[in-house]
Amino acid sequence: MKKQNIYILAIESSCDDTSAAVMCNDTTLSNVVATQKIHEEYGGVVPELASRAHQQNIVPVIHQALTKAKIDKNQLSAIAFTRGPGLMGSLLVGTSFAKSLALGLGIPLIEVNHMQAHILAHFIREEGFDRPDFPFLALTISGGHTQIVLVRNYFDMEILGETLDDAVGEAFDKTAKIIGLPYPGGPLVDKLALKGNPQAYPFPKPKVKGLNFSFSGLKTSILYFIQRETAANPNFIEQNREDICASIQYTIVEILMDKLKKAVKQTGIKRVAIGGGVSANSGIRIALKNTESQLGWTTYIPKFEYCTDNAAMIGIVGYLKFREGKFTDQSVTAKARYIIP
Template identity: 60%
Template structure:
């Protein structure tokens, strides 16, 4: 009998729904929220209101694109956390109500597991190579920076993580300080391609083990701009491409140094990239360079699977369904990072 899942993702500011049958993705629909751009970051109250407006049409579109009726669904998978509580509650409440009305199981999915398992998404027209277990995954996003040893689809071992700010958050905050707008990732990426990555240097933490820290880099960047602007009010405008390139290069060097150490220490040569920051072209190039040198076999997700999306929730949900891991309708959402 076929396993047909509807998956729902609403952990931040993207409302997404996907349909997967027997591990093959049939649809993946996402509605983004442009309203946050003018505020320089996601406003939780506005995000939850937008989710309420988007959830019904997004789910309806996903079912129609997949040519699936609600009566054909085997279960509903939903992001239970981590994320913004107001946003999560919209998706979780909808999923619980629909599952109860259809009399089918509910599957709770950890958002971070979804990002990692996005590497296993297959479509009817694209059967790609997937990483073998165990493999290392660098998970980098606006809220998380982690090195994870993936032993199986349900066994994740965090080797290192940020002790303060995440890489994506550092990029967004530095972009805001430069007056470039939000989200900062795509802006910094675009401008860095036109700049000199060695033009300026910023603080790099020296933590033991595989943990990360980006708060010192943010402070270093802020003070550097403060001093330079005091000397020349037009400094940022005159050097924005070089600033973007130097900031990006510093963050990637920090990320890759720890990842290389972990891979070497453990002896793993299959290394994957995941999370929103995995869309960064320079980070992808750093991974590609390691493969070109014959050091790693790399796995990089499609751009459509880098940001928050329901396809990755469906993939994780599919494995949990096979394992019989369902959840009760009274299980609460959670906002803090739990791996």
């Protein structure tokens, strides 16, 4: 007997990207993302503006996702949505819409943890991309989160270490702002770093116990360094921007890799998967590939479109939960702080 396909409409609205995707089982049929450009002039995401933009974008984005997938809403098996973590106003838009649509269509509702979705994005079926075997270690790095997670199976995860202050994405963006780069600065630091000398300016690495991270001290040391150098030479940043970016990126990557090596040593697990927007950074990818050959790791990096915030990663969790009957009732509410269950 032929197995019936499961069609999941997924909605992601945790921060400043409105996204909708349609999954057929573990395969992406469509993955639409509407990015909010308005935050660039403010140098960071403004929560109130983000939630308003989600309200404007959510209907056309969902319509586009269904049209691209060539799926009628009445064919859907369930609605999956990001419950948290994230910005409360943004989450409320996606949560409310998902609840209403599921109720109107009379189909199940599935809540998804955003960070769990970054990890399980590795299980979206894509040609040329391998899926990690259990157990594996996941390094989730984004604008709001930095975590090392032990993944025993789809729904058994343990956070081994996380940031005590700024996330790695914040560290990139805030240090970029210090040297006069526009928001979002992380990708620009990466681009300029490719042309610079990573050993030009040694920055201190914070001493944090265990597998936790800290980036606020690094940000402060870079600020003081720039203030000191520009006082002596007002053109210092302009003359050395590529070397500054390369040195910043080198230090951040070293901090991440030191903790990851420690986690591998402690657990004995040499399968390492990365996820989150910062996993697009070339320095991190190169460091992982170098360590793979040096220390015998197997590294997993998802397709680029599944690294940044997107609804397909919400959809794969929705599919996996649907198979196990893990549904949510209509009393569910958005949760700004939502630890991986």
